[in-house]
Amino acid sequence: MKRYANIKKLLKNMKERQKEGNSNDKWQPFSTNINENEKTLRQQLGTSQDVMFTKFTIKLQNGDRLSAMLVAIDGLVKEDAKRDNVLKPLIENPLQEKLNKDLKQIQERLSTKKATLEDNLSKAVFQILKAKALLIVDGFNNGLLITIEGFETRAIEEPDTEQAVRGAREGFIESTGVNVSLLRRRVAHPSLRFETIEIGKFSQTGVTIAYIKDIVDLDLVQRVKHRLDKIKVDSISSSGDVEQLIEDHPYSILPTIGNTERPDKAAALLMEGRVLLLIDGNPFCLYVPHLFLESFQNIEDYNSRPYYSSFIRLLRFLAFFISISFPALYISVLNFNKSLIPSDMIVPLIQARETVPFPLAMEVIMMILMFEVVREAGVRLPKQLGSALSIVGALILGDVSVSAGLVGAPTIVIVSISYIAAFVITPIADVTALIRIGLFIASSVFGSYGLCMAMLGLLTHMVSLTSLGVPYMTPFSPSHFQDWKDGIIRFPTKLLKQRPKSIPNKRTTRMKSLPKTGDKQ
Known part of the structure; x- marks a missing residue:
């Protein structure tokens, strides 16, 4: 047992050494010889044309000269900041005294946002690749990492996926x-x-x-x-x-x-x-x-009045239910529960089905998949072509399919309503599509019983989920009645004085006092 424990400990140590060897933070000291540092940097960074090694000399008032080198990636740093804020101050004006080990005199000359001392060459290489410039001076076993990044960034614009009528017009970018x-x-x-x-x-x-x-x-x-x-x-x-x-x-x-x-x-x-x-x-x-x-x-x-906001939220919940359940309810009623169809609608539905050669389940699933193809094509194509395809393609596809007798008009209507309703809840439109297909399959095989069991299984799964330990279905399960003020409907802002109990926090009150506006002044 003791021998086995020693072998196990030895293997563990070997794995840790291997892990440390593969780490980007392994220790590699600078050399006091600037040429050796340049050789090491060229080995690690390769011969890429965008890697710039700028050599120059730093003058001292006593007449001595120190060889120096600035290493940076072209396109990641500002060329004018490199020239005006780093090279010119060090080349044109001699330093008054001999350099200290921490290169403090050089740091005082630089007109940059930040300059930090680094004595790990391996770490400095990765900082160069992340838009820093490395300054090395001959005779010193360290370097200065200078912040002069200057790569191009996209302008701040309103995001296409979360547009607002009344609100800010700013969106995050890639920086x-x-x-x-x-x-x-x-x-x-x-x-x-x-x-x-x-x-x-x-x-x-x-x-x-x-x-x-x-x-x-x-x-x-x-x-x-x-x-x-x-x-x-x-x-x-x-x-x-x-x-x-x-x-x-x-x-x-x-x-x-x-x-x-x-x-x-x-x-x-x-x-x-x-x-x-x-x-x-x-x-x-x-x-x-x-x-x-x-x-x-x-x-x-x-940003809107609470009454209209509450109405829109109720509409979103209704749209979600319509989007996931309409095709499943349609096939369940027609194939298993015909008695639920109003008498005035039976004849039009039967007439629409007479010319269709496919079973109802195949007809609906074909249209669901075709709508998914059209939607995906509209998203991936350029904007001008995508919008035209999404509108014209869907219209032509539906009209020609009905005229050719391949699909019934009621099926087109049901699937279209289901997809249009999904656009109201864009954050989970992709999830809605998968749930729609799952409920449709259960309903097409087992009818209304399959639909009810699938809905129950979905609800059970949702209740069991957590988000970093917080229940996914809160404030409904578990119940936090206080948070219902901003749940399915939205209460007026003055009544939302407390932070949601559904979200763990240390400061429960967010409104301590408000002006009295209900009485005449």
Whole structure:
């Protein structure tokens, strides 16, 4: 037993050494010889034409000259900042005294946002690839990492997926620095925190965690950090990768991690105690926890009067039920429960079915799949062609199919209504399509009994889901009656004084006092 324990311990140590050897943060010291440092950097960075090694000399007032080198990636740093803020101050004006080990005299000369001392050459290489410039001086076993990034970014625009009639016209872009500044402008408080973790051995993708320290439940923040730390992959290419790697139920069709492109919505989520994840190079911001109810809410609900907002929310719930159940109810009634059809509608339905050569189930599923093909083609094609195909293609397809007797007109109407209703709830339109097909299959095989059992199974699955430990169906299961004020309907803003109990937070009250406006002044 003792020998077995020693062998097991030895294998564990070997795995840890191998893991450390593959890590990007392994230790590699600078050499005091600038030529050896250049040789090492060229070996690691290769001979790519965008890697710039700029050599120059630094003058001292006593007449001595020091060889120096600035290493940067062309296109990732600002050329004018490199020339005017780094090279000119060091070349034109001699330094008054000999350099210290921390290169303090050079740091004082630079007119840049930030310059930090680095003594790990391996780490410096990865910082160069992330838009930093590395300054090396002959005779010193360290270097200065200078922040002069200057790559092109997209302009701030309103996101196409979350447009608002009355609201901000700003959306996140692919630069995390810009996205952080958009949040800072809306939450100007020192308790707003940003912490960045780099994920991916090769991609080194920055994932920034954002939260308000005085509001958020710190246990939730620790759970998010723990899951991000456990991700050991080669690359992270999008926010979808992070979402699927940290969610509680990766095999569920329902999303338990939310996303948004709107800074105003993200700021409102922070004020409720949520944790945001900003992925570098992606305009979508993830947030946890995410509840099922939020798929039917919109940031514009809070910019409109509560009565119309409540009506629209009820309409979204109705549209969701229509979208997932209409094809299933249609085939269930026609094939299994004909007695439920009003007498005035029986004859038109029978006449519409007489010329159709396919069984009803095949007819409906053909139309569902064809509508999915048209929708997908409209999304993937260029905007001018996509919009035309979505409208004209669907009209021609439906009209010709009915005229040729391949599909009945009632089937076209039912499937069309189902798809149009799904556009009202775009955050879960993809989930709606899968649920629609699942309920249709159950109904086509077992009738109304299959439809009821499938709906019950779906509801049971939804109740069992969690989002980073928070129940997905809250405030309904478990029940938090206080949160129903902003649930299916929205109460007036003055009555929403407390933060949602469904979301863990440390500061329950968000409105301490309000003006009295009900009485005549």
